[in-house]
Amino acid sequence: MTTPGAPGPLHGLRVVELAAIGPAPFACMMFADLGADVLRVDRADGGRSFAAWHRILDRGRRSTALDLKDPAGVAELLRLAERADVLVEGFRPGVAERLGIGPEVCRERNPRLVYARMTGWGQEGPLATTPGHDINYLALTGALHAIGEAGGPPVPPLNLLGDFGGGAMFLVAGVLAALYERAASGRGQVVDAAIVDGTNALLGMVVAMAGAGTWRQERGVNLLDGGAPFYTCYTCADGGHVAVGALEDRFYAALLHGLGLAPAGLPDRDDPANWPALRRRFADRFLRHDRDTWARRFEDTEACVTPVLTVTEAAGHPHHRARGGGPAAPAPRFSRTPVELHRPPSF
Numbered sequence: 309m310t311t312p313g314a315p316g317p318l319h320g321l322r323v324v325e326l327a328a329i330g331p332a333p334f335a336c337m338m339f340a341d342l343g344a345d346v347l348r349v350d351r352a353d354g355g356r357s358f359a360a361w362h363r364i365l366d367r368g369r370r371s372t373a374l375d376l377k378d379p380a381g382v383a384e385l386l387r388l389a390e391r392a393d394v395l396v397e398g399f400r401p402g403v404a405e406r407l408g409i410g411p412e413v414c415r416e417r418n419p420r421l422v423y424a425r426m427t428g429w430g431q432e433g434p435l436a437t438t439p440g441h442d443i444n445y446l447a448l449t450g451a452l453h454a455i456g457e458a459g460g461p462p463v464p465p466l467n468l469l470g471d472f473g474g475g476a477m478f479l480v481a482g483v484l485a486a487l488y489e490r491a492a493s494g495r496g497q498v499v500d501a502a503i504v505d506g507t508n509a510l511l512g513m514v515v516a517m518a519g520a521g522t523w524r525q526e527r528g529v530n531l532l533d534g535g536a537p538f539y540t541c542y543t544c545a546d547g548g549h550v551a552v553g554a555l556e557d558r559f560y561a562a563l564l565h566g567l568g569l570a571p572a573g574l575p576d577r578d579d580p581a582n583w584p585a586l587r588r589r590f591a592d593r594f595l596r597h598d599r600d601t602w603a604r605r606f607e608d609t610e611a612c613v614t615p616v617l618t619v620t621e622a623a624g625h626p627h628h629r630a631r632g633g634g635p636a637a638p639a640p641r642f643s644r645t646p647v648e649l650h651r652p653p654s655f
Contacts (some may be wrong), residue, residue, distance in 0.1 A: 316343020316647035321487075324349060324388050325369070326409075328398030329357055330442070330467065331475030331503065332426040333365040336396055338480050340368030341638040341647050344394075349374050349385060364635050368649050382408045389414040389421060393496075394483055398426040401436045411498045421496040422486040426479050428470075430502030442470035445503040449474075451511055458528030458535065474506030529580070531555075537587035538563060538577060541616060548599030552590070553612040562611035567593040 321344040325336040333348075340346040346368060350356065352375035374381040386409065389395050395414060397404050404410045404425075411423040428445045429435040435448075443464045446452035451470075456463040479501035486497050514532075517523035522531070529535040538554040554563040564571055567590065574589065575582035594602065599615050606613035617625060623634050631637070638647045 315645060316341070317642055317645040318342040318344040319645070321345065321394065322392045323347070323394040323396060324385075324392045326395070326397040326399070326404075327351065327356055327371070328426070329362065330398075330471040331479065331501075332396055332398035333362050334472050334476035335424075335426065335479045335483075336369070337365045337367060338476070339394070339483075341649065343645065343647055345369075347372060347388065349376075349388070351375070352378075352381065367636075376407045376409065385409050386414065386417055390417045392418065392421060393487065394422045394424060396424045396426065396479070396483075400439075401425075401427065401431045415496060415498075419495055420490060422483055422490065422499060423496065424479055424483050424486075424499040424501065426475060426501050428475075428503045430505060431500045442467040442503070445470045445474070446507060449504055449507045449511060451507050453525075454514060454527065454533060456527040456533075458526065460527065462527070469510070470503045470507055474508075474510055475501065475503040478506035478509070535580075535583065536577075537583050537590050540587070542591055542594035544594050544599040544602060545596060546598035549616040550594060550599060550602050550606075551614050551616050553614075555612075559610050559612045562606075562609045563613065566606050566609060566611050566613065569593065 318339060321339070323336060323339050323344050323346040325332065325346055325348045327333075327348050327350045336346050336348070348366065348369055348371040350371050350373045352373045354373070356362075374384055376382055376385060389409075397409075405412075411425075414423055415421050425431060427436070428440045428442075429438060443452065446464070446469060447462075452462045452464065454462075455465055479499065482499040482501050486499050490496055514523055517530075518525075524530055527533060531539060534540040538552060538560055541549045541551050543549055552563060554560040560577065561571070564574070569589065575585055577583075577586060597605075602613065603615040622628065628634050633639075638649060
């Protein structure tokens with residue numbers, strides 16, 4: 309059971325966030341959601357790219373404005389670093405050092421400080437100072453090449469895979485690991501979180517599948533990339549879509565039952581050569597009813613069939629409402645230390 313009014317698991321942790329875009333704000337949102345006191349340092353002139361896009365990511369902390377090109381602003385930032393447990397910055401390599409707020413300066417003031425650096429390419433390497441965005445980092449890891457329909461070009465998976473999966477969440481993991489080590493050593497350290505590194509780690513299973521000969525380099529022909537007719541999306545009569553994830557045998561049997569198809573009349577699904585024929589049979593069935601009719605038909609079954617909701621529709625889904633969920637809710641959940649959003653930091 310949760311304890312009403314209990315602080316989050318990171319209660320008392322102080323984080324200084326140098327305002328950035330994408331993965332760094334997402335990571336700091338996670339720290340704030342988990343109960344940390346996060347203070348965002350904005351530019352003195354108020355400028356910030358894509359500020360409106362970060363409305364949800366910026367939750368849970370106050371902000372202060374500093375001119376880091378002014379010695380007085382630098383001095384104030386260093387004062388904040390002296391009292392912080394974590395500092396998060398998302399500049400290109402070398403920028404923080406030129407401003408006088410690099411890890412050596414900050415950790416000289418506060419040896420226990422965990423100095424977390426979020427970049428696309430990492431702090432070193434031939435591309436370290438090269439501009440880039442999520443799509444570029446994914447392109448160089450092979451992840452982008454693997455995503456898309458058969459015969460079509462690669463499709464960017466929004467910025468979920470690179471910025472937030474390979475970037476922000478690996479930064480969070482790195483910071484928490486450094487804090488755990490600090491409990492024994494008493495010393496902080498620098499965490500170099502790079503989107504390319506995190507994305508490469510996320511690709512581990514796909515790389516292993518390729519090595520085992522069960523993943524082809526062509527898009528849209530593999531088990532998990534939409535190639536399998538029992539793990540893909542189908543168009544319905546109203547133009548909506550359903551997602552089918554019937555990998556296991558019993559789930560596949562439930563899928564066939566819901567579609568009104570007899571297993572004996574279908575080719576063996578374990579042979580990829582039969583996948584095009586199976587896909588045509590399934591596609592024809594799904595075109596007979598609209599999306600929501602199929603959703604009702606497969607509700608409370610083991611077929612692993614769900615409607616593909618728009619972002620707007622998803623917010624009102626009963627499951628999300630029951631869990632108080634959606635993009636504006638914290639994750640994960642804790643039994644003894646539930647998080648409380650929008651607590652101001654104590655700097």
